[in-house]
Amino acid sequence: MSDPSIDADGRLRHLITLDGLGRARIEGLLDRATSLREQFRAGSTSLPLLAGRTVVNLFFEASTRTRTSFELAARRLGATVVNFDIASSSTSKGETLEDTLATIEAMGTDAFIVRHKENGTPARLAAHARRAAILNAGDGNRAHPTQGLLDLLTIRDHKKRVEGLRVAICGDIRHSRVARSDVHGLHALGAAEIRLCGPAALLPDAGEFPGCTLSGDLDAALDGVDVVVMLRIQKERIEGLPGLDEHAYFARYGLDRTRLARAKRDAIVMHPGPMNRGIEIAADVADGAQSVILEQVANGIYARMAVLAELLAAR
Amino acid sequence: MSDPSIDADGRLRHLITLDGLGRARIEGLLDRATSLREQFRAGSTSLPLLAGRTVVNLFFEASTRTRTSFELAARRLGATVVNFDIASSSTSKGETLEDTLATIEAMGTDAFIVRHKENGTPARLAAHARRAAILNAGDGNRAHPTQGLLDLLTIRDHKKRVEGLRVAICGDIRHSRVARSDVHGLHALGAAEIRLCGPAALLPDAGEFPGCTLSGDLDAALDGVDVVVMLRIQKERIEGLPGLDEHAYFARYGLDRTRLARAKRDAIVMHPGPMNRGIEIAADVADGAQSVILEQVANGIYARMAVLAELLAAR
Amino acid sequence: MSDPSIDADGRLRHLITLDGLGRARIEGLLDRATSLREQFRAGSTSLPLLAGRTVVNLFFEASTRTRTSFELAARRLGATVVNFDIASSSTSKGETLEDTLATIEAMGTDAFIVRHKENGTPARLAAHARRAAILNAGDGNRAHPTQGLLDLLTIRDHKKRVEGLRVAICGDIRHSRVARSDVHGLHALGAAEIRLCGPAALLPDAGEFPGCTLSGDLDAALDGVDVVVMLRIQKERIEGLPGLDEHAYFARYGLDRTRLARAKRDAIVMHPGPMNRGIEIAADVADGAQSVILEQVANGIYARMAVLAELLAAR
Incomplete structure (x- = not known):
């Protein structure tokens, strides 16, 4: 299967679009969300599912609302979250987007939350990621x-x-x-x-x-x-x-x-x-x-x- | 009592001003601060009083010093702290301040630290908050x-x-x-x-x-x-x-x-x-x-x- | 010894430059890095060596890459990390650099990561720090x-x-x-x-x-x-x-x-x-x-x- 979002064992590796994801996978995610919601509403204040994992917010388009939602989701699961400030980053110093990704990934990043005004940027990063997962937080008018x-x-x-x-x-x-x-x-x-x-x-x-x-x-x-x-x-x-x-x-x-x-x-x-x-x-x-x-x-x-x-x- | 800062049981619900708060309440806060200081100076590195709670810094006026002080206070009590960047937020996209508050509150926010150049903004937000506490970190020339x-x-x-x-x-x-x-x-x-x-x-x-x-x-x-x-x-x-x-x-x-x-x-x-x-x-x-x-x-x-x-x- | 980087017991107190640090000390740091790497690669997701410690990133020159590397290093050792935003800070309101340092230090800061375009700024801050360690993250063309x-x-x-x-x-x-x-x-x-x-x-x-x-x-x-x-x-x-x-x-x-x-x-x-x-x-x-x-x-x-x-x- 050439879709980089699905690995050899049929597991979801990136989330780029819902298009083509299939009913079972989408319903599985909704069930999981419902189950997590029940656990938090029953009194859990954090679940250590992602303890020790590092999630990096890579927002090329400003969006405090969506960024904060991802940040809280990741932190409540125990992850370390870093907000990578693109404006003052190496990308603005002429580094390629792929090199920026590879560099932050080499610091031990497990997932990137990516928002970009151009269609296809998250998919392009997913094709270059070595081990990190790419989560599309909105690309152009294509997918969210x-x-x-x-x-x-x-x-x-x-x-x-x-x-x-x-x-x-x-x-x-x-x-x-x-x-x-x-x-x-x-x-x-x-x-x-x-x-x-x-x-x-x-x-x-x-x-x-x-x-x-x-x-x-x-x-x-x-x-x-x-x-x-x-x-x-x-x-x-x-x-x-x-x-x-x-x-x-x-x-x-x-x-x-x-x-x-x-x-x-x-x-x-x-x-x-x-x-x-x-x-x-x-x-x-x-x-x-x-x-x-x-x-x-x-x-x-x-x-x-x-x-x-x-x-x-x-x- | 119509003061939104005090709830029906006479407990402090928001901190908008010291004006009218009363001696007992102020001394109670000072005693609590002294007691917390003793615990930290005796070697505590964090007290989990606010574990699982989310505190959002909502600074419409930049103040790194005050923001950092609140951030450290909240984190040393175990809270998750998010710095909401107003400059790139929805408020700058025409959203009302009340909608911004309601949205971030709906993400599970327990307290907002608010600084604003206009007198009365924290009180106005306190009147709209559903469950979150509002802490005034300085409004206009009115209160800090x-x-x-x-x-x-x-x-x-x-x-x-x-x-x-x-x-x-x-x-x-x-x-x-x-x-x-x-x-x-x-x-x-x-x-x-x-x-x-x-x-x-x-x-x-x-x-x-x-x-x-x-x-x-x-x-x-x-x-x-x-x-x-x-x-x-x-x-x-x-x-x-x-x-x-x-x-x-x-x-x-x-x-x-x-x-x-x-x-x-x-x-x-x-x-x-x-x-x-x-x-x-x-x-x-x-x-x-x-x-x-x-x-x-x-x-x-x-x-x-x-x-x-x-x-x-x-x- | 007048070098503020070494304390009376011969221990490293600040890291300003490798110049003059000596082979044994440098090799000791490399050995420690190797040992930490082994522990993390063997499955540790965090080591609480710095639990309860506060590390402040004080970057007068933007560098998301280096700042993020220090932030992740400190957080994986359990420290609380604050990114101090110089652009909106008191330093830009006429406060001296030494007063900014003293103020943030008084909030209980244990270490400052400092980057500055002028040679010698980290050394100058090290001379003024009361108890916090200064780590040079790059000053002018002098040291990194x-x-x-x-x-x-x-x-x-x-x-x-x-x-x-x-x-x-x-x-x-x-x-x-x-x-x-x-x-x-x-x-x-x-x-x-x-x-x-x-x-x-x-x-x-x-x-x-x-x-x-x-x-x-x-x-x-x-x-x-x-x-x-x-x-x-x-x-x-x-x-x-x-x-x-x-x-x-x-x-x-x-x-x-x-x-x-x-x-x-x-x-x-x-x-x-x-x-x-x-x-x-x-x-x-x-x-x-x-x-x-x-x-x-x-x-x-x-x-x-x-x-x-x-x-x-x-x-």
Whole structure:
């Protein structure tokens, strides 16, 4: 098998994308996250699964939120975590990315958490890693697999199973790695229908998302769904949309209570954060009874713990 | 009781200001700090009072010194400490401060150490926190309660009690949160007299400090006092004072040996740091036998440990 | 003895330079590094030699690589490590360097890892430290003693002993603290011959390196040597060399396979990193069978552990 993410014994070696990972493996990770969550909620304050292991955060794109989530996940499992400051690092002195990786790896690093604005950087590093695991924390608009996992975990918590669900994902689909990883995961777990909705300029190219429907009509997209995922829209992107300002964006593509009423009564509302209140989501919906946004954040820790444990504990 | 700092059982839930905290509570914190100091000086290298707890440094104003003091205090009690980098965080991406707080709290954070240039931010966060404790590490010119505690602890070490003492606080009183928290604490513990001294433009408005005297005459202010607190003067502020340069400031408002001789023989000299040697304090006074400036720094660790233990250990 | 690096009992108190440290002490550190390496490779994930100790990284010059190496070394020995952010610290607010040191030391710091662009800063801090150990992580072009130690360790691993070896050090000798610390260590351990080679403008002043030969002829310098140390050349420095660009630099001073064949068959190739592939070293040599560059990185952890243990464990 040429996928560097799977080793000769069929074990997961890196986590680059959920695409192609397969239902059993994804459900195994979700089960592991659930089990870890139970142990911590029952009173464990740390589990030494990763004692003596070193995890390095290698964030070429700043993201305090995601970095902190990975850092806490690793530390609660007993790992030593180092935040490698790229801005003042050798990479900025002309060293190749591969040499930076090899150097930090030679210091005894067991896993790298990588975020990069270019698609494919984590896969490229995975191909060069000698023994360390690479965890993709977001590359370009391609994949953000732990976000996909935490979203699936949150959906499963509320809906018991993902199979057969109808899901709407709304906003800037084109540039969103969250949308892509959610779709990969939802397909793998048998979601019945995935509707992608947003302004035409922010929808993906036809054919990129087989099995999904594309539309610009949010009311229609929400009709009868079990899950609504609202994506962050960058304010600069709105400025690029002809005839739209923030107010008009909210009027056409924002989730408010009236619109949410089109979804199933027990539909859940998700958002990967950070939110622009009043732009893609109304404040009362963000804080409302159907919102599971803070549960997503909490589940992020356990989903990342599960991935770290899966990749490192068996080695 | 509407003060969010005190819970329904009368326990301290946040530390926002010493103002109104009451003598018993402040003395309890000082006693706890003293007891922790004894344990560490007797050879403890860490006490697991906060094992499994997560403390997040949320510094909107850079302060390596204070941040490091809190970090060491928390880590020596066994907590996991995360330094949240505001500059690259979601708050700078348009997220509200309350959403940033809720998000990091949802990751399992037990306490936030908050510094912010605007008065009232820690109180505002305390009103929104679901379960985490908020510790004010300095807001605007309003309060810096752990500095007040460490100053009281240092005074008590040397003078046995605060009650009945005469204290001079000198320099830029108007902009100083240290002066305010010192005054709150000194009043609560029964200091006999508090003299605030500085250039007229840097004195507070009349009536803001009831029970204190204001003056521009440093010689008179020092006469017979037990404690001298010299405040840092920002060089930019001197430039704004008519007819004063650094040399003239030192001549009129700086503490040198001759001036210090006006205080009691066993008076102690304090400074919250960082010092401008030769501007608000002469080098030989800063390094002299009456200086307790480095003791203040050492006590800062124990005062912060005491607050963290009080706020978190009982939960 | 006036050397602040050695205490009254003849024990090492600071590590400022290898110059004058003496063979026995250097070999003792190498032996300790080797022993620590064995323990970790045999399965130890951490040794609590420094439990309860606080180590502060004080890097006035950014260096993520070296800082991370020290941080991991200290943490694997159980120390608490704080990265003191100079850019947002009191030093930038007019505090003297000595006051910054005294303040952080008063927080209970046991060791400072110091990097500074000016020669002599670590020695100056060592003269002011009350009880903390100062470890030089590179000052100006003067010394980088732990790099010297890790290089000696790597050489000893491959050649069994340093005594009698022939070593070529090539590149920008003039500005290199690595070259200086390597020379100090190689002399102390009895290397037979040290050849320094580079463009005339980047060679040191005559007489600065007694017992070394200086030359501009790389082919001759490599002839029959046991060890080749290639130094990083800053691209800006090449621009300052008359008639040379990167391509011409590589042609005259770069190490390629043809040139390397002039050295002994079992010669090892070293580089302190970060490398400029294709400028001072050919990619196939950097990745070739004789390259021990990544071993240097791995040994850096153990050399730094040995120094920390030597300086702190006995106190």
